[in-house]
Amino acid sequence: MVNHDTAAQLDAADPLAHFRDRFVGATSDLVYFDGNSLGRPVAAAAGRLTEFVEQEWGGRLIRGWDERWMDLPTTLGDDLGRVVLGAAPGQTAIGDSTTVWLYKLMRAAVDHALRTDPARTEIVIDTDNFPTDRYVAEGIAAERGLTLRWIEVDTSAGVTADQLREAVGEQTALVVLTHVAYRSAWLADGPELTRIAHEAGALVLWDLCHSAGSVEVDLDGWDADLAVGCSYKYLNGGPGSPAFGYVNARLQEELTQPIQGWMGHADPFLMGPGYTPARGIRRFISGTPPILGMVAMQTMLELVEEAGIGAIRAKSVALTSYAVEVADATLPEVTLASPRDPAQRGGHVTLHHDRMREVTARLWERDVIPDYRDPGGLRIGLSPLSTSFDEVERGMAAVAEALAHPVSGSGR
C-alpha cells in the first residue's frame, strides 16, 4: 500500500525540496512525469530572455558578437563541462541539434579511421540505442562504405561489458554508446565500456541525452573520445534548445568534421578563400551559434551548479527507487522494464503492461503526464530538482486507477 506519510516524510527530509519553487508550475496539481523528455522552464528563464532581448540583443546589437556571443558556444560549453560532464575547459561546444552533432562527430571518427587504419570498417552500435543515433550511423555506414555491427539489446536493458567485448576488435572504427538508455534507463558503465573499446583500438562516442544533468558523468575520467547530448531534457533549455558536443583534447588536432562552415574556420572574419579549420574545439562548430537558444539552458545550469550534481543524482535515485517501491506495492500486474538496482538505473523508470498506450492517454486526460514508448512501456521521468515525492505518489495512484478501469477507444 502507498503510505501518504512516506512521501510527505521523504519530501520533508529532501535537502533539494526548495528548488521546486524555482521552476514554472512545479508546485501545481499537474503531475509531470516527462521532465526527462522536456524539462520545465526555470522560473528565471522568462525574465532572463526579456533582459537578453531588450538589453543585450536590443541594446548591444551587432556589438554583442564581439563582446560575448562569439565565445559563448565554448564558454557555456566549459561551464557545462565543469558542472555536468566532468570535462576540462576547451573540449565542449554548444550548438546545432544532437542529430547534427552525431553526424559531425561520427563522421570525424570514421573518416579518421579510414585515413589512418582502413581495415577498421565497422561501427558498433546497439539495437536499442536512440533512433536518431541508429539512423545517423546507418547513413554514415552507407556513404562511407562501412558496416554496422549490432549489439542485440533487450528493450528493458542496455549494453554490458561482455557484450561489448564480443563485438569489438581490429575491425572496429567506432563504438556508439548511450549512457542512459532512453527506454529502460539502463545506466551503462562509462569507464569500463570506454576501456574495452580503447583496448580494441576503437574510438567511443557517448550519447548523454538522458544523463546530462541527472547522473554523474566524468568524460575526462573515463578518457572518453567523443560525446553529444541535448539540453532540453534535464538541462531545461526549452523545446529544441541547442545540443552540445565534446571532443577530447588529445584528439582535436587529428580529427576534422565534414560541415566546414565559417564559424569553424581558423579566422571567421578573414572571409578569404579556402577553409582552414580552427584549432581546438572550435573546428567542430559549423554555422552561426544559436545564442538566444542558450539563454534558458544557462538558468538551469546555474541551479545544477548550486545544488551540485552529486546531490541531484542522490535525489534522482531516491525518486526512482520510491516509484519502483510504489509500483511493487500497488501494481502487481505491471513489470519493471528498468534495472532494479539503482546503481544501474538513470533518472527514469519504465513500467511494462500491454495496455500502457491507452493508460497513457487516460493519464494525460487527468493531468498526469508520463510518456509512452513501445512496446507497452509507461515511462516515468523524474527530473530531480522539479519533482517531489508527493508528485510521484499522486501520479502512481493515477496509474493504478487507470489500469484498474479499462478504457475504450484507441488511445493516443
Next chain:
Amino acid sequence: MVNHDTAAQLDAADPLAHFRDRFVGATSDLVYFDGNSLGRPVAAAAGRLTEFVEQEWGGRLIRGWDERWMDLPTTLGDDLGRVVLGAAPGQTAIGDSTTVWLYKLMRAAVDHALRTDPARTEIVIDTDNFPTDRYVAEGIAAERGLTLRWIEVDTSAGVTADQLREAVGEQTALVVLTHVAYRSAWLADGPELTRIAHEAGALVLWDLCHSAGSVEVDLDGWDADLAVGCSYKYLNGGPGSPAFGYVNARLQEELTQPIQGWMGHADPFLMGPGYTPARGIRRFISGTPPILGMVAMQTMLELVEEAGIGAIRAKSVALTSYAVEVADATLPEVTLASPRDPAQRGGHVTLHHDRMREVTARLWERDVIPDYRDPGGLRIGLSPLSTSFDEVERGMAAVAEALAHPVSGSGR
C-alpha cells in the same frame, strides 16, 4: 550638401515610418547601419517569449509537441514561403543553421547527380559568395570527388548571366548562387540565372541570407530547385536564430540528404529499426526542431506581412538610394562598391576607402554602427522597417566627419 529637410521630408512621406515604433530602440539616438547582419528585436518579441515560456512550454509541457511544435518547422516555413519567399506550402522548413542547410542541400543535389548522371562532376560557385557557402562546397567537393568551378567576381559586383553561361555545361551538377551579395549588395537575376543553369541540366541552390525580408523573392516563379537563408538579418529572429531550407516540390521525392535523423523519418515515434525518409519537405529535417528559437522570428514575419514585401522593397530602394545620394554629395574621396542602379542592388550599400577599417572603429565609438568588410568596405545595412531617413543622414554625416579627421591606432 546634405539637406536636413530632405531626410525629414522623406520620413514624413514614408508610409512605413510608423513601423519604427514596433522595434526595440529604433527611435534612440544610436545609428544602426547593421540590421542586415543582426536585425533589431521586434518590441513584441520579449513579451511573446515570456508568454511562450510561461504558458506554452511551462503550461503545456511535453504536450506542446503533439499540439503545435512538431509541425511548426513546416507551418512557419509555409508562412515564410507565403510572405517572403514566393514559395507555395510544403516546400520550406525552419531549423538548423544556414551552414547545416547548405551542407544538406548541396549534398542532396550532388549525390543525386552522382546517382543519375555521374558525368556531372562540377559545382559552380563564385569567388565572392559568402565564405560559409564556399567552405561547405569545398568540403563536399573533396569528399565526393567533385571539382569546383569558380566564377571570378569582383568584390563590388556579382554573377552575371554571361558569366554563368560560360561556366555551366554537361559537366555541371550544381550551381550555388547568392541572391544579394554580402559585400556589394549585387542583386542577382533570379529567374534568368536559374534558367541558364537548368538549360545546362544543372540544379541551382540559392542563398537568400541577405535578401529574405528585404527584396522580393519568387522561388516558385523562378522555378528554383533549392534555397537556404538565415532569419537573424532582415527577419529579426535574434542572434543565431534558426535558418530555413527550401526544396522545390518536384524534387522532394528524388532527393535525400545525409543527416538522417529521427525528425526526418517517415514515422518519428515508431522508433523502429532502419531509416525511411518522410515524404515531402520533412525528409530534409534532421534533429529536434529549435522551437524557442522560432518565436522572435515569428513576430517579425507578422510585421513583414502587415507591411507587405513590395512596400518594404520600395522603402529599401529609397533608403539605399538616399545613402548613395548623400555619399555622392558629401564623400568625394569614397568609391561606391555597390551597384549604382537600385534595380541591381539589395538592402545595403558598401562604400570603399582605404581607411574604412579605422573609420568603422571611430564610428562605433560614437554609436554609429556600420559593419566593415575587407577590402576597405564600409557596409551600410538599412533594415527597411526599423530605419529612418534621418538615421541615414545622421550616420552619413558621422562617416564624413570620421573620414575628415584622421585617427591614430589600429582600428578594430
